[in-house]
Amino acid sequence: MNSVPADGPDPVRAEITLTVNGSEHRLGIDTRASLLDTLREDLGLTGAKKGCDHGQCGACTVLLDGRRVNACLALAVAHDGADVVTVEGLARDGRPTRLQEAFLAHDALQCGYCTPGQLCSATAVLDELGRGLPSAATPDPAAEPVPDDAEIRERMSGNLCRCGAYAGIVAAVREAARA
Amino acid sequence: MRPFTYARAATEDEAVAACTDGAAYLGGGTNLVDLMRLGVAEPARLVDVAHLGHDRIERRADGGLRIGAAVTNGDLAADRTVRAEFPLLAQAVLAGASGQIRNLATVGGNLLQRTRCAYFQDVTKPCNKREPGSGCPAREGEHRNLAILGHSAGCVATHPSDMAVALAALDAEVRVRGREGTRTIPFGDLHRLPGTAPERDTCLEPGDLITAVEVPPLRMPSRFRKARERASFAFALVSIAAALRTDVPGGTVTDVRIALGGVAHRPWRARRAEERLRGARASGEAFLRAAEAELEAAEPLRDNGYKVPLARNLIVRTLSGLVAP
Ligand SMILES: Cc1cc2nc3c(=O)[nH]c(=O)nc-3n(C[C@H](O)[C@H](O)[C@H](O)COP(=O)(O)OP(=O)(O)OC[C@H]3O[C@@H](n4cnc5c(N)ncnc54)[C@H](O)[C@@H]3O)c2cc1C
Ligand code: SF4
Ligand code: FES
Ligand code: FES
Numbered sequence: 086m087n088s089v090p091a092d093g094p095d096p097v098r099a100e101i102t103l104t105v106n107g108s109e110h111r112l113g114i115d116t117r118a119s120l121l122d123t124l125r126e127d128l129g130l131t132g133a134k135k136g137c138d139h140g141q142c143g144a145c146t147v148l149l150d151g152r153r154v155n156a157c158l159a160l161a162v163a164h165d166g167a168d169v170v171t172v173e174g175l176a177r178d179g180r181p182t183r184l185q186e187a188f189l190a191h192d193a194l195q196c197g198y199c200t201p202g203q204l205c206s207a208t209a210v211l212d213e214l215g216r217g218l219p220s221a222a223t224p225d226p227a228a229e230p231v232p233d234d235a236e237i238r239e240r241m242s243g244n245l246c247r248c249g250a251y252a253g254i255v256a257a258v259r260e261a262a263r264a
Numbered sequence: 265m266r267p268f269t270y271a272r273a274a275t276e277d278e279a280v281a282a283c284t285d286g287a288a289y290l291g292g293g294t295n296l297v298d299l300m301r302l303g304v305a306e307p308a309r310l311v312d313v314a315h316l317g318h319d320r321i322e323r324r325a326d327g328g329l330r331i332g333a334a335v336t337n338g339d340l341a342a343d344r345t346v347r348a349e350f351p352l353l354a355q356a357v358l359a360g361a362s363g364q365i366r367n368l369a370t371v372g373g374n375l376l377q378r379t380r381c382a383y384f385q386d387v388t389k390p391c392n393k394r395e396p397g398s399g400c401p402a403r404e405g406e407h408r409n410l411a412i413l414g415h416s417a418g419c420v421a422t423h424p425s426d427m428a429v430a431l432a433a434l435d436a437e438v439r440v441r442g443r444e445g446t447r448t449i450p451f452g453d454l455h456r457l458p459g460t461a462p463e464r465d466t467c468l469e470p471g472d473l474i475t476a477v478e479v480p481p482l483r484m485p486s487r488f489r490k491a492r493e494r495a496s497f498a499f500a501l502v503s504i505a506a507a508l509r510t511d512v513p514g515g516t517v518t519d520v521r522i523a524l525g526g527v528a529h530r531p532w533r534a535r536r537a538e539e540r541l542r543g544a545r546a547s548g549e550a551f552l553r554a555a556e557a558e559l560e561a562a563e564p565l566r567d568n569g570y571k572v573p574l575a576r577n578l579i580v581r582t583l584s585g586l587v588a589p
Contacts, residue, residue, distance in 0.1 A: 093266060093267065094266065094308070095267060096267045097267050097268060097269050097270070115267075116268055116269065116270045116310075117265045117268070117300075119297070138301065139298055139301070140294055140298060140361075140362075140364075140365055143362065143364060146364050149367075152338065152367040153363060153367060154364050154365075154367050154368050155294075155362075155364045155365060155368065158292075158293055158294045158297050158298060158365070159292075159293065159297075159368060160270075160290070160293055160297060160310075162270045163270070163272075163290060163293060163310075163314070165272075206363070206364065210363070213363070216342075218341075218342045219341065219342075219347060219354065219358060220358055220363075221355070221359050221496065223358075225351070226341070226347045226351050226354040226355055226358065227344075227347040227348040227351065227354075238495075238496070239496050242362060242495075242497040243361070243362020243363055243364045243365065243497055244362075
């Protein structure tokens with residue numbers, strides 16, 4: 086968050102409730118706080134990363150009420166009462182999901198910085214495919230999508246990877262989509 | 265970022281009353297929060313309009329749709345009726361931004377998103393749109409992605425929305441709730457050309473709240489296409505939303521709609537091309553002549569002349585595809 090100019094107006098505080106990875110938290114926040122900063126700084130959940138803070142890289146992707154979003158563009162104050170799942174909350178009972186295992190099996194990462202966002206995004210992609218939602222790669226938007234590589238690339242295009250692990254990411258998502 | 269107060273409005277009345285000077289409506293925040301972080305927008309108060317019950321898509325008696333202003337871009341593209349009966353709209357929405365952004369972005373916010381002109385987004389640079397009278401460095405500077413049609417000495421920016429291009433082709437209308445009551449604006453009148461007031465993107469007045477977009481039935485083949493610098497997740501260089509009906513396959517054009525994106529300060533309805541085509545035989549030759557007639561008015565800048573043949577070819581290929589899918 087940018088610092089407040091000395092002569093500027095005072096920061097404004099607000100109280101919100103967030104359910105994060107199944108636990109409820111009552112939080113006092115600055116109205117300017119993004120959901121990303123709130124997760125990372127107030128709740129210590131540093132899985133979601135700040136790559137750009139402008140919606141351009143996807144490193145901050147989390148599930149907000151079941152849908153993938155960029156936590157850097159969401160104001161925390163606007164999502165009072167929401168249910169959030171971060172990469173820390175994907176595994177069940179300490180066991181990685183099929184998607185997480187597929188990421189390991191296909192070497193879908195190098196430095197790992199983009200990986201939390203890739204995993205949250207891909208988790209939602211699997212759900213979107215399951216619900217039959219189209220993408221820009223679906224030839225007829227009224228038809229059911231077929232989860233081929235073109236579909237997976239298009240759906241994952243909001244997640245950049247500076248290490249270029251894309252080939253492994255596509256393979257991992259494809260495997261999880263077929264499972 | 266400048267500190268601001270936040271209010272979640274529960275009714276339209278409450279929202280309009282709260283949106284006094286210095287306040288801004290908040291949709292998904294994907295453009296506004298970004299601009300606040302850049303110092304381009306500095307509202308003292310945000311009025312959240314995501315909880316006014318404007319999150320539904322309803323069927324109208326005539327078969328058209330009423331799309332609430334708070335429907336997310338993601339939900340709009342997922343809607344079965346939109347996908348089946350208004351494919352150009354589903355395609356336009358899906359061509360924009362990323363899956364994550366579309367889940368936050370709303371219909372109202374999408375229409376009112378600001379230009380992506382780099383000078384507009386950089387508060388250390390002059391820009392007539394951000395600071396009236398300060399000048400337009402884009403005209404002589406970086407304008408590869410900017411306008412070829414309808415620009416002015418004061419501003420050569422483009423409107424970045426893909427969805428708006430489809431709504432322009434659909435002859436949609438925008439429902440607005442203002443301080444003086446409600447009104448309906450034909451879609452083509454919502455966005456302006458820059459002229460001598462580039463600071464105004466639209467005809468809306470302070471406090472105007474978009475409540476819904478009305479879409480009449482289409483009932484003809486349609487398609488949206490977008491040319492960009494990479495395969496996905498990039499703004500349009502040029503885009504097109506088109507619909508075409510002929511009396512018999514390959515016969516005479518009885519109805520046609522063409523709107524272009526990425527070429528002007530507003531979605532560009534290609535009326536001249538449409539006029540040429542109505543009553544003409546649907547052929548590649550006719551499409552080419554119509555496209556050329558439309559683009560005669562183009563005034564490309566030093567570095568964006570490529571958009572003229574790009575727009576021409578998109579028109580010809582898209583219309584040809586609608587005749588022989
Ligand atoms: C990285 C990135 C890539 C993108 N790529 C594309 C792209 O390829 N194509 C494309 O079309 N778009 C693209 N976008 C833009 C995106 O579509 C818009 O940011 C989004 O649609 C804005 O909607 P919102 O609800 O988040 O608006 P907000 O940011 O909440 O608001 C935008 C403006 O609209 C006003 N407003 C909001 N709702 C209302 C209302 N109901 N009535 C009156 N005023 C209102 C706000 O005050 C503000 O001025 C991209 C954005 C990002 C960050
Ligand atoms: S083109 Fe318009 S938005 Fe860009 S610098 Fe010039 S005045 Fe500003
Ligand atoms: S940090 Fe949110 S998209 Fe880059
Ligand atoms: S693994 Fe390094 S950025 Fe993706």
